[in-house]
Amino acid sequence: MTPENPDFHAQHSPMGAHSSFTLGMHHANSGAVSEKGSVAEGATLVGYRTASGQYHYFPFFEKLESEKDRYVSDENAEILPDVIFSKENIEREYLWATDKFSAPGIQMEVISPFDSIPDPAQASDDEMRFATCPATLVRLTFDNQSSEDWQGFFALSPDTRWTALDSDNNRQVIGGVSRDQLAVATTDQEAKSFMDFTHDTALDPDHSRPHFLLGQTCGLEITVPAGEQKELVLCIAYYLENKATFNRSSKYYYTKLFTDIKHVINYAMTEQGRYFALAAKRDEELSLRTDLNDEQKFLIAHATRSYYGSTEFLIESDKPLWVVNEGEYLMMNTFDLTIDMLFFELKFNPWTVKNVLENFVSHYRYYDEVFSPENPEKLYPGGVSFAHDMGVANQFSPEPYSSYESSGLDRKCFSFMTYEQLCNWVLTAGVYLGQNKDTDFFTRHRGIFQDCLTSLLNRDNPDPAKRNGLMSFESSMTKGGGEITTYDSLDHSLGQSRNNIYLAGKAWASYLIIHDLFKGLDTKLSEEAFSAAQLTAKALCAGYDEDLGFIPAVLENDNKSAIIPAIEALVYPWEFGSKEYCSEDGPFAQYIKVLKRHFNNIHNTDACLYPDGAWKLSSTADNSWMSKISICQYVAREILKIDLKDASAQADLAHARWQREGAKYHACSDQFTSGQAIGSLYYPRIVSNILWLKETC
Amino acid sequence: MTPENPDFHAQHSPMGAHSSFTLGMHHANSGAVSEKGSVAEGATLVGYRTASGQYHYFPFFEKLESEKDRYVSDENAEILPDVIFSKENIEREYLWATDKFSAPGIQMEVISPFDSIPDPAQASDDEMRFATCPATLVRLTFDNQSSEDWQGFFALSPDTRWTALDSDNNRQVIGGVSRDQLAVATTDQEAKSFMDFTHDTALDPDHSRPHFLLGQTCGLEITVPAGEQKELVLCIAYYLENKATFNRSSKYYYTKLFTDIKHVINYAMTEQGRYFALAAKRDEELSLRTDLNDEQKFLIAHATRSYYGSTEFLIESDKPLWVVNEGEYLMMNTFDLTIDMLFFELKFNPWTVKNVLENFVSHYRYYDEVFSPENPEKLYPGGVSFAHDMGVANQFSPEPYSSYESSGLDRKCFSFMTYEQLCNWVLTAGVYLGQNKDTDFFTRHRGIFQDCLTSLLNRDNPDPAKRNGLMSFESSMTKGGGEITTYDSLDHSLGQSRNNIYLAGKAWASYLIIHDLFKGLDTKLSEEAFSAAQLTAKALCAGYDEDLGFIPAVLENDNKSAIIPAIEALVYPWEFGSKEYCSEDGPFAQYIKVLKRHFNNIHNTDACLYPDGAWKLSSTADNSWMSKISICQYVAREILKIDLKDASAQADLAHARWQREGAKYHACSDQFTSGQAIGSLYYPRIVSNILWLKETC
Incomplete structure (x- = not known):
């Protein structure tokens, strides 16, 4: 190397x-x-x-x-x-x-x-x-x-x-x-x-x-x-x-x-x-892994170093407190990073995952109402969600608020990420439970999972009859604004939450994990969750545009962006241990097939590849996150079993150059525009590439 | 104002x-x-x-x-x-x-x-x-x-x-x-x-x-x-x-x-x-002081602000600990600043003076040997002295060493200031005692004063028969080098210690204060000190060069620099309360008259004035310290009763402009070259100008 x-x-x-x-x-x-x-x-x-x-x-x-x-x-x-x-x-x-x-x-x-x-x-x-x-x-x-x-x-x-x-x-x-x-x-x-x-x-x-x-x-x-x-x-x-x-x-x-x-x-x-x-x-x-090329090994080593630089292991009243800082931004335990670093932490020290999840439950959990963007004044029951982060620069923010989220913003940077963080809690806790026999954790937080299901469903539509499987209602935390996703500085293709297929994927995965967790414990709830997953999968399949050859990023307003992270959320049921949901022969066969077509049709320089083979998460934005690419590479290669052939190694070299050239000063960064680091510098999140070590294909 | x-x-x-x-x-x-x-x-x-x-x-x-x-x-x-x-x-x-x-x-x-x-x-x-x-x-x-x-x-x-x-x-x-x-x-x-x-x-x-x-x-x-x-x-x-x-x-x-x-x-x-x-x-x-012009009031107010910015009032094991930081340099209780800030601290809180003096006694006092520069290998008994400072940036230096002083340097910046700090302890403690009835302090430190006299005399010459009133022997702390004065970045006119008339003035004042303190307590010692003062005064008078019209700064090597601080040390017996030593009719009448002639002959643009009327401490160096000018102005006007007429106000304006123009960014500085602040920025020492409030002339 x-x-x-x-x-x-x-x-x-x-x-x-x-x-x-x-x-x-x-x-x-x-x-x-x-x-x-x-x-x-x-x-x-x-x-x-x-x-x-x-x-x-x-x-x-x-x-x-x-x-x-x-x-x-x-x-x-x-x-x-x-x-x-x-x-x-x-x-x-x-x-x-x-x-x-x-x-x-x-x-x-x-x-x-x-x-x-x-x-x-x-x-x-x-x-x-x-x-x-x-x-x-x-x-x-x-x-x-x-x-x-x-x-x-x-x-x-x-x-x-x-x-x-x-x-x-x-x-x-x-x-x-x-x-x-x-x-x-x-x-x-x-x-x-x-x-x-x-x-x-x-x-x-x-x-x-x-x-x-x-x-x-x-x-x-x-x-x-x-x-x-x-x-x-x-x-x-x-x-x-x-x-x-x-x-x-x-x-x-x-x-x-x-x-x-x-x-x-x-x-x-x-x-x-x-x-x-x-x-x-x-x-x-790492050196002995002959299935990984040198650029992948470089990226894993580089990401690991950057991750540890942001870690902060504390003790609060004799209890351990795990904080990962958000690189240059110094936000504490940013939840949309926690979920991406999950795979790394589960490999090395799963108790830190639990520590962060419980910190969110006890300090940064809130219950809101929701509204339809057509009529922001009319509020309906919402449900539980979690703050974007726990503070900044070692200063905890007033509970249950993050340091980041501001109300009054309509789908712009610094708005609320209520729906995404809700999914993130379910998925992080779910994968943690999928890989660790921690019945105590489940017992204590069973109610939270239940609350999460209710909250997810209400954000689709408070009226069960009108649900379509997609997020359509905004959190009252936004005070009439509109929620965003972790892709906060991207255009609406990945930036806005409602009707977003990236988040719909996370919701689908969340429903399935709840379904599996409650199987045999609460059949009604478990079935309700499964039905919701089916509804979501159905909406996403229906969203596939045969003319375009992919599911447009946002299922509204005639959006035509192609996004790779449509496939991202497959990683959660897979890592939870329910691989059948990701199978072309399983209960979501059609959804998986659609995603495979989606990916295969956009994995080209007309849509989601840069000329040098690097991945472009959205066809309509020159702004790509390395941590997310790493997950999607794993999903494409390992879960969807797509043979990327030489394109894969070509992408690895391009991405390694992003770090060595475009972020040479910043010691591993996440966010790149045409290969130049433009934000999320000195960042921990890229350890999502630890997933590559699990690849078997 | x-x-x-x-x-x-x-x-x-x-x-x-x-x-x-x-x-x-x-x-x-x-x-x-x-x-x-x-x-x-x-x-x-x-x-x-x-x-x-x-x-x-x-x-x-x-x-x-x-x-x-x-x-x-x-x-x-x-x-x-x-x-x-x-x-x-x-x-x-x-x-x-x-x-x-x-x-x-x-x-x-x-x-x-x-x-x-x-x-x-x-x-x-x-x-x-x-x-x-x-x-x-x-x-x-x-x-x-x-x-x-x-x-x-x-x-x-x-x-x-x-x-x-x-x-x-x-x-x-x-x-x-x-x-x-x-x-x-x-x-x-x-x-x-x-x-x-x-x-x-x-x-x-x-x-x-x-x-x-x-x-x-x-x-x-x-x-x-x-x-x-x-x-x-x-x-x-x-x-x-x-x-x-x-x-x-x-x-x-x-x-x-x-x-x-x-x-x-x-x-x-x-x-x-x-x-x-x-x-x-x-x-x-301050406003009501009609005897001061507005530029003087400005300078006093400016110096006061800068002083407090450097003050650090601490508590160490339940005992108060007073530290003044050295402006931009952050050295702690630099002794050659302590003595100049003495007048300000005596006016407001004399206990801080005592606190610093005792800190020097208990932590930063040392006993050395001395040598003649002609034969650095041959060591003679020296005596007590004190470190230049107590540390830097809140880190106390290893006792009894300062953070500043380095051995092996011959009359260059960062060499030892053994002789000057020795005088500084006697003078600071003496003036403190002169203005405060603190018999306890004197009783406890009587031995230190005695040690100081011995130390001063040995640095003239370890052989009493060969003494001439001037420092001629260097401290063994320099390891064969040569001592410097507080004017560390000046040429030898003020920078080197031995045979320096500025330091000789401080020695003269130290001898007299010891003389006065021990009068009636230890007649032999008291008389010995007085004789030493006489010897110093005699040497200085003898040094007066009729051709030049002043006492050259260094009484060796045909030095021809004219320096204002020849008069500086008169302030100590005066503030101690023994004004008679500074009188043209007193026991040192000749010395005082010589100093007056010295000053009058150099107080002009050929020697020690800048064209705008600002004071230039040495005729041979474009490097002037505002704190020291302030003391010398007081000495000239109040002690030597020299009528500076309009030149005084002209100097005040020029000096105020040094601060407002030359140090406008640095919020009061001490060291200027042609009106531009070049060091000792953001400095506390300029409060020596508090002396102006005592002027009666």
Whole structure:
């Protein structure tokens, strides 16, 4: 897995610390920072200085802040030009948990081991400590084949000030810490720490103080004698000890397990062997998948890194609290992301899915009324739904409101997503139950599922006789406006909720999951749900336009958009375990056949492919979400059994280039216009591509 | 006190909160922020919107982030052009505690009441609460003489997200808070709060949600009916609840007195009458000083604001801890600032002086050896001195070292200031004792004074027979380097310590204060100190060069620089209360006469005046410190009784322009090159000009 172009940023994050060490793009800022939805402002200086005074670096800085000319010790000495490794000299191996950079004389591995975060209700403190340690290990290898000694170095230079962790009397931990919350450190006793204005005022000092505290640069150095190899393992550690969230008070879970940042450093360094082994295991797992091409492996590894950067594992009144931040937007547990990240979380730590679902039930659930857009004044019974998110920038929003949704908007960005989030709760909870025997969860939330069915039906039409299987009524939360979907910045083809076939698919899946869950428990309800699914499927089949060759995105106003996500929701009954609903021979055979025709007819450059083979979710909008493409690829290939042939690999390359070229600064993004990242930057949601690992075709 | 040009930034800060609401410069960023040594990144939107949709603003933003065109409610409505008040339309009255801006239809007063911070050892919680409340009050007055209603508004727009403090059910406090630490709020029940992307997406919304939590703008609005006047008092509140300092753990003192930021807001709003009265008292005090010209009043008011912005009143293990940050540099209790701010702190809260002195004694005192620059290897007994500072950016440096001083530097920036800080402790403690009967302090630190005398003498020469009254030996802390003075970025005329006549003046004053303190207690020591003072005075008199007409700055190497601060140290015996030492008829008559001749001969544009009459501290360097000029002006006028005639007022105007033009962005700075601020920005030290209030001549 050697990307064709090594010049792109990647996040490297411990699990649940909402912190990232981001680097990889050349001549761009880089560094480590917590709770920021974008790349740290600063520089990462990694390289070596020859005894004769020449510096060699990876290009992990925007501009070289060097004061060498001013500080070089011997004023008569010739100043040798810097060597900044060029793209041609850098090799990058991008594995699932290891990001390895090689250049002449130096190799750097940034290691991001990940695994299940054990359920805190069942795991020991030791297990939790290993899972939550808020540090990222970096392994540097210097290979000095020259005839003079080198100083190998690694330094960060953000806009902060540092305190030395080591002193002449105590070299247990060597490195620097800023405000007790960010550290660059090692326990390798051969290393020396430095703090100064720049790395070269430290390595070519005009003074004799290794820790000059006015400087913003903090690093480690190690002597690499001529002709020798040296390895230096260091870590970047984080520790936010205070209240992490506002309006509801919580702290990072790791504060329960680590007393302070020194504890984190010591632990990470001591356990480095286990962490390296875990990373190697993950690396191998993905590498060995011969059924996936390298671009798919790249996309999975890239998405995984970006996901962990947004994760925030907290503790609130002694109870675990799982938050995934919405990348650059910093919204907390955005529900239309939760559902797409579901497959990843179910694979690694299903308890986080349950945690988020129950948080929505207890804090961000509401009951509304509904109205027909023709007569917004007349309100009918609506039902339950859930907020779009739980707040922003670690500030919980007033319950039960999201930070995002605003009333008074008619099918525009920031309107309510009542119908979509209603489906999302049913589908997320359903798939969770489908894959986990958690009867307690079902028992406690049985009433919610019932409420959800009522709510779904009322949004079709409060009058049962007038239902057609599609959403036609808007939530009173919009105050006369109109709901939107997660595709909030798209045109109506995917942006508006009512009569939308993407959402109709989610409703169909929701009905079926309710049907299955209540089978044998409440036959009437179960049957009612099944009938609703049939009605929806029927409406969608009827919507198929033989002239167009697809189901138009919105079944009203003569809409003619073709959208790929018509097929998206097949993933839910499939992952729930009721694959028969997705079969051409099953109870929804006609619907499945129609969807297959729909997809086959739009999977071309006239409708839903870009010229380079990348997927365009809607034929009428140049705005495509990578996370959603990933799901739809899985649905097309694995569920609908469509053989995409070479087009599939072509799309993978195009999508990988979206990330490496179009989002090279943003370390994995979701929303692209013609291959350029335009929003949803630094995003967690793309881990929906974990589904590819389940493909059997 | 109406400055000729209203276009400059000023800090507005509660006492001891290290927080500032900075604005005033036109078309520049502005706003409120804590613990930052520069202007907040953001915008302050203050103005009114007419019912027909036209916005009127003060220009307190760099660029108007307006989305009015997108969000204006009625798409057919004509969009009226914004009115951004121009310099000609803005009047600014700049009083000691009130900064008042007036423009057509609107007036804004930013009120920064200040008074003695009572000694926590003696004051009640109520008194402490009034003194430390971390809020700044803003009073807006709208005068709507038009025939349509206005919405008056005030909003901040930093890069953060907000939570509403009010809800439909609870309007006790109206406004918004960010992460529980920064709030814009009022208790005026006529006001409404808003949060949105920009002020105009809030005031011309396309949606109906007043608190849209994804936006970075938070503000208040009030209806001003046609033909009416309305007043709105609001506050900007700060609250940092966590550990404020690192390596030594402390919190803000106010956390002991206020439970949270709502408490702060309620208190500030409830006590607004007392705060306004206090501000008015301060305003009047300065305004009524007919002996000061308006530029002097401006400079005093400007310096005072900048000082409080840097103050940080903490509590460490139940004991008060006073820290003044070094403006943009954020160094903590930089000792060469402490001594210059002494006069201000002695006037308002002498206990803070004692607090800092004792902090230096217990944490940042060291004992060194000394060497002659000719033979750095040979070390002699040195003595006590003190670190340059106590740390940086709220991180205490390892004791007893400063964050600033680095060894191995020969008379260059960042070298040690051992001799100067030694003098500074004697002089600061001495003047404190001269003005406060604190026998306990003297008793406890009598040994330190004795150590200081020994240390001073050894730095002249460890061999008593070879002493000449001047510093000739360097501290071993420099490791073979050479010490510098507080004028660290100046040429050797003021930058190097040894044989420097500026420092010799400080030594002379130190000897005399020790002499006086020990009179009758330890005659031998007292006499030894007096003899040393005589020796120093004699050397300085002998240094007077009849050809040059002044004492050259450094009494070695044929130096020919003329420096004003030769006279600076007269302020210490004078303020100590021993004015006779500064008299032409006293025991140092000759020295005083020489200094007077020195000053008179260099107080001209050939040496130490800029063409516009501003003072140039050294004839050989275009680098002048406003704080030091202020002291020397006091010495020249009040102590040396030199009649500067019109030159004095001319200098005041020039210096005021340094701040208003050369440092207009930096809200009071110390270091200027040809009238342009080049460093020591956003600085507290200029409050040395409080001395002007003591002038009687």
